[in-house]
Amino acid sequence: MGTKVHLSTAYHPQTDGQSERTIQTLEDLLRMCVLDWGGHWADHLSLVEFAYNNNFQASIGMAPFEALYGRPCRTPLCWTQVGERSMYGATYVQETTEKVRVVRLNMKEAQDRQKSYADRRRRELEFQVGDRVYLKMAMLRGPNRSIAENKLSPRFMGPFPVVERVGPLAYRLELPEIMKAFHKVFHVSMLRKCLHPTEELVARIPEDLQPDLTVPAVPVRILERREKVLRNKRIPLLRILWDCSGSTEETWEPEAKMKLKFRKWFDKQVEE
Known part of the structure; x- marks a missing residue:
């Protein structure tokens, strides 16, 4: 079938960019459908699915349905073109056609927005062997x-x-x-x-550097306690001093999670 394997690179969650961009586009599309139809937006999900599967995609040069089945999809949107309008009722066909038109307009706007986001941040970087x-x-x-x-x-x-x-x-x-x-x-x-090839290492490589290029943070001590009050419960919070491979950071963490993940350390802090 001409399928090719493209291996992904490490430390790059955007590797599957097509799926990631599709999800973001669909989120924008559904968000606009909620604005158009309010609390009844879920009643139109089948039309949203139809509009997306039969919308022209520049990446494949055709609609997803046509790429999968080798022919355009026959739907209520086409009934007006083949004389079948009377079989299903003129009002039904007109309402369905209008709703699909709205979905397609929203989809075009969502796709254009996601493309503008990507183009705004995209930079063409290229390196040569030896750089x-x-x-x-x-x-x-x-x-x-x-x-x-x-x-x-x-x-x-x-x-x-x-x-x-x-x-x-x-x-x-x-x-x-x-x-x-x-x-x-x-x-x-x-x-x-690197613009100056003679430069030495600008940052030492941490001894505890993990294969995913992260450095584990180790809790040092509890600096402060407080409670976050919600409607029907209270959540105990701790302000933690962290040792991050030589540097320090302070964050607020739920007491329950600290107790679960650092049990021995937590018990020692309580005793002190």
Whole structure:
């Protein structure tokens, strides 16, 4: 069938960009349908599905239905063209046609909006074999969510030499011995060109750097306690001082999650 395998790159959640962009477009489309039809929007989901599956897609040059079945879909929208209007009632066909038209207009607006977002942030980056590039460090991970990096701490490691181009948007780097267990192919969005090839490492490589380019955060002590009051319950919160590979951060965390993930540490803090 001519199917080709395209391997994804590590540390790049946007690898499946087609699915990601489709989901965002559908979210925008449904959001606009809610504005048009209010609380009855769910009654029109079948028309939304029809409009999407029979809408021309630039990426494949045809509608998804036609790509799958090899022919255009016969629907109530086409009945007016083949003399079948009287079989189903003129009012029904007219109402259905108008609703599908509204969905298609909303879909076009959603697709245009998502395209503008992508175009606004897109930068054409290209490196040559032998270039030296910086590698972006990921966010530091806490017990239940990402902890922001220290604003003054380095956000890139390197520079590292480029040894091979892998596809149009990925590069293989020559990594030091301490990172020998890491995947060596990175998406272009993780890289920044080194303008001064003679520069030494701008940031030391943390000893506890994980294969996903994150550094685990370790709780140091509890700084403060408070309660978050909701309508029908109270949630105990703790202000935690974290050690993030030499730098420190403070965040508010639910007491229950800290107790679950750092049981021994939590018990020791309570005793003190």
